[in-house]
Amino acid sequence: SQTIHQWPATLVQPVGSPLSLECTVEGTSNPNLYWYRQAAGRGLQLLFYSVGIGQISSEVPQNLSASRPQDRQFILSSKKLLLSDSGFYLCAWTILGTSGRAYENEQFFGPGTRLTVL
């Protein structure tokens, strides 16, 4: 079975400090990977997605960046955090099916990292 891990679970960082959040997936190969941010009481905002190693698509311009150094590893980074970067960060993956297969779009989420920037 497939599992997804995120760490750390919680993080408190000062403004201007760097950030590195890691996500790994087990039990599948060549998944699509996604980073979302969820502000308190709000919906999910897609930040980045990746369809393969080294392939990153950015959805929202900001001071965050993402990298995929290995097939099942996805990293979210920042050189200098802002107060507005506080939120709940979620990593998700989806399996790739052949064209038209229903489960192609299902996304499965990790446990999340709660980031507080002070």
Next chain:
Amino acid sequence: QKEVEQDPGPLSVPEGAIVSLNCTYSNSAFQYFMWYRQYSRKGPELLMYTYSSGNKEDGRFTAQVDKSSKYISLFIRDSQPSDSATYLCAMSRIKAAGNKLTFGGGTRVLVKP
């Protein structure tokens, strides 16, 4: 106007009642529809998945899709306090770039014992 609209709630019901949730959307290209449940401080978990129009039932959960009205629903029968959570709808086009999903803002549900 957002592509997917969802009433934020909270929706408060007594235990045993039917919970009725819905989302409206504007993009007629959406073909895949999902409902996620998210407990506080946890990642969302997939509850129901439907393709195109129609109904789908899984235990106490029923998902309905009305593409002509651009309206989807989730019904929870015999609600339990453990059903208290935020419910997110999500949808996608066929062959969407990166298989991306578009989410509603979520509806918070409270089931009171």
